[in-house]
Amino acid sequence: MKFASINILVGSIAYAIIFPLATYIPMLVRSTEALLMAPMFSIMHVTILSFTLLLGLLELFILSFIIHCFFKIFGGKGSYKQTIGVYAYSMVTFIFLPIPLMGIIAGFYALYIIARGGEIKHNLSLGKSIAAVTLSVLVPLLLFGGLFVAAIGMMRG
Secondary structure (H helix, E strand, O other): OHHHHHHHHHHHHHHHHHHHHHHHHHHHHOHHHHHHHHHHHHHHHHHHHHHHHHHHHHHHHHHHHHHHHHHHHOOOOOOHHHHHHHHHHHHHHHHHOOOHHHHHHHHHHHHHHHHHHHHHHOOOOHHHHHHHHHHHHHHHHHHHHHHHHHHHHHHHO
């Protein structure tokens, strides 16, 4: 838990710094507007930091539960606590998420860490562990994608 919390905190700080800078750099060029906006930037940094920190902690427990369910479907023997530990170790990649290309690579590496952890902690073959991790990502994405499409359809008609 400590390891995951530190990774979430560092990633949240990086995100809180990089996101506003990338979004508002054009405004910083005009110095008058930048001076007027400085207090808002400070408030925004604290808000983004708090929000990403909270989401990171929620992500740890919710996504660990989803992954754990898929490990169990594939015959995993490990406990939920072990799955949280595996997911917590994968969160070392969280610090790279705000960096555009590195974030994508880090996301795939996190999935690899989870698959290897499932292999070890749940006594699964690497193939079953990869299948469980892949489905734990795809099934919620397809479910929420379907709900989104249905909601858009309901709004139109």
